[in-house]
Amino acid sequence: MSKKITTTSGIEIKEVYCTPSAMNELPGEFPFTRGIQKDMYRGRPWTMRQYAGFSTAEESNKRYHYLLSQGTMGLSVAFDLPTQIGYDSDHELAEGEVGKVGVAIDSLKDIEILFDGIELKNITTSMTINATAPILLAMYIALAKKQGADLKQISGTIQNDILKEYAARGTYIYPPEASMRLITDVFEYCSKEVPKWNTISISGYHIREAGSTAVQELAFTLANGKTYLKAALDKGLDINVFAKRLSFFFNCHNNFFEEIAKFRAARRMWAHITKGLGATDTGAQKLRFHTQTGGSTLTAQQPMNNIVRVSNQALAAVLGGTQSLHTNGYDEAISLPTEAAAKIALRTQQIIAFESGATDTVDPLAGSYFIEALTNELEIAAQHYIDKIDAMGGSVKAIEQDYMQQEIAASAYQYQNEIENGERILVGVNKFAEPEAPLQNVFRVDDSIRKKQTEKIALVKSSRDNDAVKQSLAKLRTNALEKQNLMPFILDSVEKYATLGEIADTLRSVFGEY
Incomplete structure (x- = not known):
């Protein structure tokens, strides 16, 4: 038996409330207007x-x-x-x-x-x-x-x-x-x-x-x-x-x-x-x-x-x-x-x-x-x-x-x-605005991140089997030309530590860019 749900006054809340017009549209039933789960x-x-x-x-x-x-x-x-x-x-x-x-x-x-x-x-x-x-x-x-x-x-x-x-x-x-x-x-x-x-x-x-x-x-x-x-x-x-x-x-x-x-x-x-x-x-x-x-x-x-x-x-x-x-x-x-x-x-x-x-009742x-x-x-x-x-x-x-x-x-x-033009109100912007100091403690990402990532890429490339990566990317390219499902070949390249850019460039060489 499901737990009884009540208001703070002790009034029990039912799972579903229906009007006659809504009787044919129950939650969890086609066409799901009232929700995809019954409860x-x-x-x-x-x-x-x-x-x-x-x-x-x-x-x-x-x-x-x-x-x-x-x-x-x-x-x-x-x-x-x-x-x-x-x-x-x-x-x-x-x-x-x-x-x-x-x-x-x-x-x-x-x-x-x-x-x-x-x-x-x-x-x-x-x-x-x-x-x-x-x-x-x-x-x-x-x-x-x-x-x-x-x-x-x-x-x-x-x-x-x-x-x-x-x-x-x-x-x-x-x-x-x-x-x-x-x-x-x-x-x-x-x-x-x-x-x-x-x-x-x-x-x-x-x-x-x-x-x-x-x-x-x-x-x-x-x-x-x-x-x-x-x-x-x-x-x-x-x-x-x-x-x-x-x-x-x-x-x-x-x-x-x-x-x-x-x-x-x-x-x-x-x-x-x-x-x-x-x-x-x-x-x-x-x-x-x-x-x-x-x-x-x-x-x-x-x-x-x-x-x-x-x-x-x-x-x-x-x-x-x-x-x-x-x-x-x-x-x-x-x-x-x-x-x-x-x-x-x-x-x-x-x-x-x-x-x-x-959350106490479905579709309140x-x-x-x-x-x-x-x-x-x-x-x-x-x-x-x-x-x-x-x-x-x-x-x-x-x-x-x-x-x-x-x-x-x-x-x-x-x-x-x-x-x-003021037809639509945006509080604090075009109505109820006031002078204010800039927000403190703003979160910024430093550009030095690029240097750290570049060093990490270099480390990956120096420690992986580069011949295996080349072979894997070549297979990916061949199968992109032949209309095979590409997920197994992308997974193989990833597992050999090919970079995201190398894989995307391989596909660019076949598909071109939009």
Whole structure:
């Protein structure tokens, strides 16, 4: 018998509350509007997964141990820009960027240091990486093997979502067709070798950060998801198997009720999309998602106000039914989060989980006239966009025609105009502003990091079997030309300590750059 849950006054809280109109939409049942699990957070809370990574693997490892000691439930790795676009730290284009927006990873050696003292079999790890996702995943698998973990049991998520890079973010390397091949290679490889791994996290987060509306974030993300489904089906994969390993990544912005309705509409729409493409297993019809509070909503002015913004957004994500959550640090409009800001961000989640009562019943806002109407309206507006993209031939065609990019840019421009002319209030920026001293204790990553990473690369290259590396990279190139699944060859190169840049350059020599 499940534990009785009551208010502080002793009133019992039921698992589900239904209005007559909601009787046909129960949580855990198609179309999943009210949540993907029957008991949602009454069974277990969402995963509190704080996004972190900066400087060297050694420094990031310290932050991971700190977050785990403070109660974070899963790791989420941020990589620096050179790592994201396939350059080693000693490359001339990496200058000024090494370790700045994430951790610098040049070889398996860095991954070994990054997770030193952390058993991969005991945690789930999310990696925000796209163009070089197969390489970073191979490094993670190689480390799990060295630790003696059962690959059939390790779990986590690789973002691996290149379409939103072309549409909104820009960290792509190869042309779309080659990128889609690498993504489906990961799908196929993991379905056999690492079956509990989520092989893609289809991201609306970066679409929203680029300036889209909530409707555009919903529509473009699901349209991209539909394109990935079709690509996997074209490769001959079983939708009832691979669709269970797809997850999503959404933004949570400032408009509290619109964000909740967006999440509810997303689940319902994805259920219909997967069913329409042949998914009969309910697990393959469920939209499971991670949420991050909106980085672009944070202000450098009066930064402590950001604690309130993040709390508001985090509560909306929870009421919308997220499976995992990252809360931003209040100082992130100025710098990478300090340890103090990271702790407040985590405590925000813990207070919502254990003090607010938001987790006591499934879908607390179900049946609200406003929420139900808003959910329906968001679905209708998003479906209009999806129909338009389908008519163009899908997301790849829409991106090639610059359609998504132009729609996002127009929305970003409109939003900024509204801020500047005062139509939209931003507290502390265009209203209730005041003179203030700069924030103290700002976290900066020093440029000397590049020198340390360069020395580390030189050490790796002098101690590895360079002939074996050359042979491995030659095999990778041959098989890239022959359309074989590339994951086993990337893994082999990684295990021989080929660098990320060497592997990416080998693929550049076959696929070219976009």
